[in-house]
Amino acid sequence: MEIPVLTNISFEIPEGEFLALMGPSGSGKTTILNLVAGIDRPTSGRVIVGGTDVTTLSESALAVWRASNIGFVFQFYNLMPVLTAIENVTLPLLLTKMNKKERAERAAFALEVVGLGDRIHHYPRQLSGGQEQRVAIARAIVSDPTLLVADEPTGDLDKKSAEDIMDLLERLNKEFRKTIIMVTHDPRAAEKAHIIRNLDKGELS
Amino acid sequence: MITILVFVSVTAAATAMSRKLSLYMRRSVVSRPVTFLLTMGGISLVAFVCAAVLMLAQGLEKTLVDTGSTDNVIVLRKAAQAELQSQIDRDAANIIESRPEIAMAGDGTPLATEDIFVIINLLKKGTGDMGNVTVRGVGPKAMELRENVKITSGRAFAAGTQEIVVGRRIAENFEGVAIGHSLKFGGALWTVVGVFDAGGSGFDSEIWGDVNRIMPAFGRPVFSSLTFRLRDPGVFEALKADIEGDRRLNYLELSREREYYRKQSGIMADFIRVLGLVITIFSGFGAIMGAMITMYAAVSNRTIEIGTLRALGFRRKTILATFLLESICISIAGSVVGIVAASFLQLLVISTINFGTFTELAFGFDLTDDVIVSTLIFGFIMGVAGGFLPAVRASRMNIVNALRSS
Numbered sequence: 156m157e158i159p160v161l162t163n164i165s166f167e168i169p170e171g172e173f174l175a176l177m178g179p180s181g182s183g184k185t186t187i188l189n190l191v192a193g194i195d196r197p198t199s200g201r202v203i204v205g206g207t208d209v210t211t212l213s214e215s216a217l218a219v220w221r222a223s224n225i226g227f228v229f230q231f232y233n234l235m236p237v238l239t240a241i242e243n244v245t246l247p248l249l250l251t252k253m254n255k256k257e258r259a260e261r262a263a264f265a266l267e268v269v270g271l272g273d274r275i276h277h278y279p280r281q282l283s284g285g286q287e288q289r290v291a292i293a294r295a296i297v298s299d300p301t302l303l304v305a306d307e308p309t310g311d312l313d314k315k316s317a318e319d320i321m322d323l324l325e326r327l328n329k330e331f332r333k334t335i336i337m338v339t340h341d342p343r344a345a346e347k348a349h350i351i352r353n354l355d356k357g358e359l360s
Numbered sequence: 361m362i363t364i365l366v367f368v369s370v371t372a373a374a375t376a377m378s379r380k381l382s383l384y385m386r387r388s389v390v391s392r393p394v395t396f397l398l399t400m401g402g403i404s405l406v407a408f409v410c411a412a413v414l415m416l417a418q419g420l421e422k423t424l425v426d427t428g429s430t431d432n433v434i435v436l437r438k439a440a441q442a443e444l445q446s447q448i449d450r451d452a453a454n455i456i457e458s459r460p461e462i463a464m465a466g467d468g469t470p471l472a473t474e475d476i477f478v479i480i481n482l483l484k485k486g487t488g489d490m491g492n493v494t495v496r497g498v499g500p501k502a503m504e505l506r507e508n509v510k511i512t513s514g515r516a517f518a519a520g521t522q523e524i525v526v527g528r529r530i531a532e533n534f535e536g537v538a539i540g541h542s543l544k545f546g547g548a549l550w551t552v553v554g555v556f557d558a559g560g561s562g563f564d565s566e567i568w569g570d571v572n573r574i575m576p577a578f579g580r581p582v583f584s585s586l587t588f589r590l591r592d593p594g595v596f597e598a599l600k601a602d603i604e605g606d607r608r609l610n611y612l613e614l615s616r617e618r619e620y621y622r623k624q625s626g627i628m629a630d631f632i633r634v635l636g637l638v639i640t641i642f643s644g645f646g647a648i649m650g651a652m653i654t655m656y657a658a659v660s661n662r663t664i665e666i667g668t669l670r671a672l673g674f675r676r677k678t679i680l681a682t683f684l685l686e687s688i689c690i691s692i693a694g695s696v697v698g699i700v701a702a703s704f705l706q707l708l709v710i711s712t713i714n715f716g717t718f719t720e721l722a723f724g725f726d727l728t729d730d731v732i733v734s735t736l737i738f739g740f741i742m743g744v745a746g747g748f749l750p751a752v753r754a755s756r757m758n759i760v761n762a763l764r765s766s
Contacts, residue, residue: 194671194759215675222673229763233668237387249380250673294672 157198160186164359166352170205170301173328173335175348182354184338185306191336192225192304193217205301222250226295226333228305228324232287234279240266240290241275247298265293269323285316292323296333303327305337309344321347364733367740374685381674381682388662389686399654400694403742406640406647407698411735412705413636415725417629419710423723424625427562428617431463431593432505435586435603438613442624443477443584450474452609453586461599463589465501472588473499476575480545480567483535484711484720491711491720493530494566495545497574505589509563514539514554517569524569525554529722533711537567546577562621565711565721587617644742647694651746655687659754666754667762680755687747688740695739702735703727 160183168174176184189195190202193209202209205224212220226247227233234243244262253261266275269289279287288308295303305324309317325347327333337348345351353360375382389396428434435456440446453474456462463471476497481490500519503509517523526537542549550569558564571583590596600614615623659666666679705725712721 189760192671194763218670218673218675220673221671227668227671229668231664233664233763235384235665235668237391238384242383246384246669247672 161190161197162358164200166359168334168336168350170334171328171332172350173325173348174337174350174352175345176336176338176352176354177340177342177345178354180340182356184354187354188304188306188336188338191302192227193221219250222247223298224300224302226298226300226303228288228291228295228303228308230307230310232279232284232291232311234287234290234294236279239276239278240271240282240293243279243290244293244297247294251298262293262297265297266290268296269293283316284312285319288312288316288320289323292320292327296327296331301334303333303335305335305339307338307340309339309341317341317344364737367737370744371685371688371740374681374688376681380678381669384669385682385686385689388658389689392658395654395657396690399650399690400697402650403647403691403694403739404697404701406643406742407695407735407739408701409636409643409698410640410738411699411702411727411731412725413632413640414731414734415702415705415727416710417632417636418728418731419723419726420632420721421622421625421629422726423560423564423721424562424621425618426508426560426621427558428619428621429506429508429589430616430618431589432587432617433590433596433599433614434617434620435588435612435614436584436620438611440613443475444479446477446584447582448474448584448586448612449582452612453583455606455608456586456603456612457588459599459603461591461595463591465504469501470588471501471505472586473502473505474571474583475499475502475585475587476571476578476580477584478546478574478578478580480543482530482537482543485533485535491534493534493720495524495574496563496566496568497571498568499571502568505587506558506563508559508561509556510558511554512557514552517553519570520572521570522548522550522573523553524550524567525556526552527564527566527568528555528557529564529709529711530567531555532709533720533722543567546574548577560724562721640738644738648742648746651687651691651742652750654690655683655747655750656753658686659683659750662754663757663762663765666757667759667765670757670759671763676755679757680751683751683754684744684747687751688743691739691743691746692736695736695742698739699727699732699735 164187176187178184186195190197191204196210207220209217209220241262244265245258248258248261263275266272269292271286271289271293274282274286282290308324309320312320321344324335324337328335339345435448436443436446437448457470457472465471478495479492480495482493484491503516511525512528514525517525531537536543537552539552539554542551596616603609603612603614669679706727709722709724
């Protein structure tokens with residue numbers, strides 16, 4: 156049985172904007188994020204990101220597109236536990252033509268940007284939750300994507316760490332002109348965004 | 361050859377495709393040392409059995425094939441499978457020995473030996489069981505003809521006497537065969553005067569004496585075989601056609617000595633191989649199941665990681681190749697351990713009945729390049745069979761569902 160999650164949704168996000176998607180659980184926030192990020196497909200309709208209709212891309216083309224256009228920030232960080240911070244951050248660069256030295260420099264720079272320049276050889280288990288999320292953000296920005304999608308980036312963090320992460324996302328938006336779509340339940344986190352949209356029962360307001 | 365090509369190309373393709381995630385793969389394997397070692401252990405046991413069986417068959421073949429020399433020709437009665445069933449009368453032997461194609465010994469006589477092949481019973485050391493042993497009556501040129509046979513202690517038997525010499529394996533495995541001891545067979549007492557080493561060949565499991573004393577002792581009026589050296593190995597086919605076409609000799613058949621012993625080893629080596637293959641394949645299924653369970657568990661434990669990698673842009677084929685290569689690596693590592701363990705079997709000597717002659721034959725495990733390659737290929741097959749379905753599952757995982765499993 157097919158259960159419609161989102162119906163008649165239409166919205167645009169200008170480049171360089173910071174949008175927060177709010178709404179109760181099960182309202183379809185993450186589904187919107189997944190559609191925009193090209194990891195899910197709508198049954199009908201179009202999703203155009205940076206001029207590309209991602210719904211028309213093949214599975215393989217979509218993987219290539221994601222690698223160069225999307226940076227993911229997950230609620231539970233989703234770092235590879237067997238890799239160090241810099242090795243985790245290097246992962247997206249393995250899909251580019253960069254050589255080893257360039258990759259290492261770029262990953263180290265991304266970790267500097269998120270304030271973890273002194274933790275590059277630490278494994279995720281050796282880092283705090285906030286630090287892990289910073290590594291995840293460094294991984295999201297390292298290949299210089301046009302769009303960052305963040306699903307409850309502060310959902311697993313204490314208040315102080317959550318504030319730090321939101322400050323970092325705000326800085327990435329302002330200084331590095333990253334377009335950000337963030338799903339959150341946290342009104343304080345949403346305050347950092349320029350646009351706040353609410354989703355309820357599949358309808359956007 | 362085709363199997364090797366498949367082995368090399370699949371591994372190379374999987375390595376190339378998973379190159380981007382090679383560090384992740386290596387660390388993932390090392391991060392689960394107990395699971396890795398248990399799976400590898402299971403595979404190494406199967407590889408050990410596989411290598412051991414192949415080494416045994418190879419050892420048997422080598423022992424028998426080495427018994428023959430490439431330049432020597434053995435003459436048997438047509439349709440005789442072995443010397444035991446063969447008969448050659450003196451006239452026929454004399455006619456053949458007078459052929460100009462036969463090489464000459466230093467004393468100007470033909471480099472040939474007429475042999476009689478009989479079986480006696482001796483008491484095996486340690487077990488108290490009796491074992492069949494070959495007694496070969498040989499001509500005076502036997503040692504010169506069979507260059508791999510050397511007296512290592514004592515001396516050669518003297519022609520026209522009841523003296524015998526025993527092969528190294530006989531001296532090691534049977535009671536009462538030390539130099540100076542006497543054996544009773546063929547209604548007479550035979551004194552052991554020497555021990556010979558035949559370089560690990562089948563002669564090591566024989567007792568030799570003077571053919572002209574052993575024949576009457578067993579009441580045999582005819583020889584079992586005639587072996588001679590060719591002056592020019594290239595004339596074998598012509599000589600064979602000539603002799604087998606001669607009305608006086610057409611009940612005989614000529615074979616190159618090495619080919620004759622190769623055929624002798626065939627029945628038993630094939631038996632060992634088939635039996636071993638059946639055991640290996642059945643135990644292999646167990647190891648494949650073990651590898652499959654390990655890999656399914658690895659995929660299941662790493663669902664979120666797989667979803668994340670796919671979200672980051674890694675393609676299905678990269679994920680598939682990474683998990684497949686992980687399974688192949690574990691299997692190959694297990695196979696290498698199995699081969700190393702099996703290599704120690706070379707220190708052992710097996711003594712068993714040779715189905716061709718029904719006598720005891722001692723042989724060792726022989727680790728050859730072929731055995732190593734075959735075992736590695738078998739390990740590779742176990743790795744692919746155990747890893748393929750879990751790898752497909754990993755690669756076909758829906759990204760959203762995989763990420764949601766957190």
